[in-house]
Amino acid sequence: MDSLQLVPFLLLHPSSLPPQTYTNSSLTRKFRFPTLLKTKTIFSVNAHADAGAGAGAAASSQDGPFAFEDQISHHKDDKALVLARETDDFGYLVGFRLIPESGLEELMTVPPPATTEEDSSSDVVGKPEVADTEEEVVKINVSYNIVFVTAEAAPYSKTGGLADVCGSLPIALASRGHRVMVVTPRYIHGTSEDLKFAGAVDLDHCTKIFCFGAAQEIGFYHEYREGVDWVFVDHPSFHRSGNPYGDKYGTFGDNQFRFTLLSHAACEAPLVLPLGGFTYGEKCLFLANDWHASLVPVLLAAKYRPHGVYKDARSILVIHNIAHQGVEPASTYSNLGLPTEWYGALEWVFPTWARTHALDTGEAVNFLKGAVVTADRIVTVSKGYSWEITTSEGGCGLHELLSSRRSILNGITNGIDVTEWDPSCDKHIACNYSVDDLSGKAKCKIFLQEELGFPLRPDCPLIGFIGRLDYQKGIDLIRLTMPELMEADVQFVMLGSGNPVYEDWMRATESAYKDKFRGWVGFNVPISHKITAGCDILLMPSAFEPCGLNQLYAMRYGTIPVVHETGGLRDTVHNFNPYIEESKAESTGWTFSPLTKESMLAALRYAIQTYNEHKSSWKGLMLRGMTRDCTWGNAASQYEQVIEWALGDPPYC
Numbered sequence: 001m002d003s004l005q006l007v008p009f010l011l012l013h014p015s016s017l018p019p020q021t022y023t024n025s026s027l028t029r030k031f032r033f034p035t036l037l038k039t040k041t042i043f044s045v046n047a048h049a050d051a052g053a054g055a056g057a058a059a060s061s062q063d064g065p066f067a068f069e070d071q072i073s074h075h076k077d078d079k080a081l082v083l084a085r086e087t088d089d090f091g092y093l094v095g096f097r098l099i100p101e102s103g104l105e106e107l108m109t110v111p112p113p114a115t116t117e118e119d120s121s122s123d124v125v126g127k128p129e130v131a132d133t134e135e136e137v138v139k140i141n142v143s144y145n146i147v148f149v150t151a152e153a154a155p156y157s158k159t160g161g162l163a164d165v166c167g168s169l170p171i172a173l174a175s176r177g178h179r180v181m182v183v184t185p186r187y188i189h190g191t192s193e194d195l196k197f198a199g200a201v202d203l204d205h206c207t208k209i210f211c212f213g214a215a216q217e218i219g220f221y222h223e224y225r226e227g228v229d230w231v232f233v234d235h236p237s238f239h240r241s242g243n244p245y246g247d248k249y250g251t252f253g254d255n256q257f258r259f260t261l262l263s264h265a266a267c268e269a270p271l272v273l274p275l276g277g278f279t280y281g282e283k284c285l286f287l288a289n290d291w292h293a294s295l296v297p298v299l300l301a302a303k304y305r306p307h308g309v310y311k312d313a314r315s316i317l318v319i320h321n322i323a324h325q326g327v328e329p330a331s332t333y334s335n336l337g338l339p340t341e342w343y344g345a346l347e348w349v350f351p352t353w354a355r356t357h358a359l360d361t362g363e364a365v366n367f368l369k370g371a372v373v374t375a376d377r378i379v380t381v382s383k384g385y386s387w388e389i390t391t392s393e394g395g396c397g398l399h400e401l402l403s404s405r406r407s408i409l410n411g412i413t414n415g416i417d418v419t420e421w422d423p424s425c426d427k428h429i430a431c432n433y434s435v436d437d438l439s440g441k442a443k444c445k446i447f448l449q450e451e452l453g454f455p456l457r458p459d460c461p462l463i464g465f466i467g468r469l470d471y472q473k474g475i476d477l478i479r480l481t482m483p484e485l486m487e488a489d490v491q492f493v494m495l496g497s498g499n500p501v502y503e504d505w506m507r508a509t510e511s512a513y514k515d516k517f518r519g520w521v522g523f524n525v526p527i528s529h530k531i532t533a534g535c536d537i538l539l540m541p542s543a544f545e546p547c548g549l550n551q552l553y554a555m556r557y558g559t560i561p562v563v564h565e566t567g568g569l570r571d572t573v574h575n576f577n578p579y580i581e582e583s584k585a586e587s588t589g590w591t592f593s594p595l596t597k598e599s600m601l602a603a604l605r606y607a608i609q610t611y612n613e614h615k616s617s618w619k620g621l622m623l624r625g626m627t628r629d630c631t632w633g634n635a636a637s638q639y640e641q642v643i644e645w646a647l648g649d650p651p652y653c
């Protein structure tokens with residue numbers, strides 16, 4: 001069996017079955033042998049360099065069993081193996097397995113795989129079972145060429161969680177052996193911020209992008225860091241003050257142009273940039289993040305594949321926030337550098353009630369919709385959110401399209417960068433601490449109180465909020481609740497920027513409650529670390545939250561999250577139950593629902609009471625949160641699975 005490198009065991013792999021038949025917990029696999037092929041077969045497939053042709057092509061869900069039988073008859077050897085059909089409880093064919101004759105009896109019944117907490121945070125079917133066979137002979141070592149396309153990636157640019165994910169997931173995937181490129185704009189502001197790009201060198205490779213009525217000349221900068229090729233798209237439209245999307249005057253008017261450039265550039269980069277001496281080539285897996293990168297799947301289908309380019313590439317749309325879709329007037333379609341006949345992919349018609357005047361036909365182009373209907377697969381950043389976006393309440397108008405693609409829609413809960421967010425060595429906080437010695441956390445609290453100008457009171461519950469000041473984050477509910485909350489013996493600090501109305505409210509509230517409330521208007525990463533470490537409670541009353549990262553950071557820092565039960569918050573925070581024995585408890589915070597003042601106040605009161613009166617329960621909550629596995633490893637392996645499925649299937653269009 002030594003020469004057996006890859007067993008193509010899933011022909012109709014679970015991703016192509018109806019959802020109810022392929023979840024980990026419900027699928028009981030059985031082996032049947034009525035059409036058993038008794039054969040002496042050995043496969044020798046080079047899976048490493050040629051994932052698509054090896055793992056992908058051999059295990060394509062579009063191949064029928066006969067294609068497979070044809071294939072095996074070409075390779076024979078003298079080792080005894082049998083081929084068994086694998087079916088589920090409903091008799092569906094879910095694959096084939098090669099089994100050594102000696103192991104037949106043991107393999108007749110296979111127990112359902114154990115589900116871990118992490119597994120349950122995703123609806124992705126478990127890793128291929130090839131390595132589970134009794135002999136340790138099958139070691140799949142497939143590496144993919146992965147291209148992230150994103151509007152922001154930490155530490156180079158950041159306005160929120162998208163940057164965190166695109167700054168750390170690529171590193172996690174690269175550390176697992178994949179070749180990973182991140183394509184993102186080179187934002188130049190003319191400030192010291194620009195030093196973040198100091199390590200990137202000009203590749204001196206001008207490329208012309210045909211869009212918006214002209215040949216747009218773009219350049220590429222490159223930095224190889226932590227195993228990842230960071231590729232920065234350079235164009236004058238990325239050189240201005242403000243954040244990636246706007247400045248103090250509001251959202252930039254040319255964002256459609258800027259992110260159209262990004263998507264075109266990202267499609268060119270693997271073909272033309274010899275990074276480390278070699279281009280990535282056509283066999284890539286594009287991870288297009290949010291609407292800014294949503295033209296990538298459309299371009300693959302409309303611009304490249306008709307000319308025989310990128311036939312083996314696949315794309316995955318990653319939805320971090322469906323509320324932003326990149327919608328612009330229909331007349332802008334002709335600017336995008338797409339063939340006229342592909343208009344339907346981006347076509348979007350607003351319902352009558354959403355139109356602004358009698359002559360408004362509601363016709364628009366919608367970038368995210370374009371990716372929903374052309375990407376090979378779709379991933380969202382938690383399992384809960386992957387369901388929510390298929391409902392009319394959570395889908396922001398895309399729910400029907402997403403429901404129609406439910407069989408290729410997966411939720412993978414984000415991990416976090418545990419080196420940046422580590423209380424035992426965080427350079428931003430006043431004193432480091434860990435599960436073994438929590439004393440540093442008390443010091444962080446005092447330092448924070450001092451910095452904020454609060455009375456220094458170690459026993460007064462300190463509540464924090466960090467986030468964009470946006471409807472999504474539940475600021476309206478905080479505003480509504482503040483007068484009552486300020487009657488309690490608490491201190492409250494908010495860090496955020498965004499909607500000027502909310503910013504003004506924070507300033508006004510600070511002057512009304514000088515000893516109890518601080519509103520820090522701005523975007524400040526060191527302060528966000530100090531608040532995460534120094535507070536006792538982190539409040540996240542988000543109206544919706546695809547995943548949420550601050551609650552994960554909070555738990556890692558022994559700060560107890562109080563969250564609205566939605567999306568990724570529901571998936572990651574376990575509600576406190578005072579009646580469960582401490583040794584059996586799993587709770588890491590408080591969750592509340594519905595999203596009302598009463599239920600939020602009730603959850604906060606429970607938390608404050610527990611903090612004040614039940615110190616051992618509080619410590620239990622802290623320790624469970626701090627020891628929870630929130631690394632990228634688990635999420636990265638789930639991304640690998642989805643990538644394998646994407647590359648294994650023919651292009652969606």
Ligand SMILES: Nc1ncnc2c1ncn2[C@@H]1O[C@H](COP(=O)(O)OP(=O)(O)O[C@H]2O[C@H](CO)[C@@H](O)[C@H](O)[C@H]2O)[C@@H](O)[C@H]1O
Binds near residue numbers: 523
């Ligand atoms: N004023 C400020 N100063 C300093 N740092 C600040 C800050 N405001 C926010 N941040 C930081 O920005 C990040 C915000 O991440 P979130 O996941 O909470 O939200 P966001 O809505 O941006 O992301 C979207 O994408 C992410 C990633 O998938 C999903 O988790 C999320 O649910 C979805 O809405 C955190 O690192 C936070 O500390």
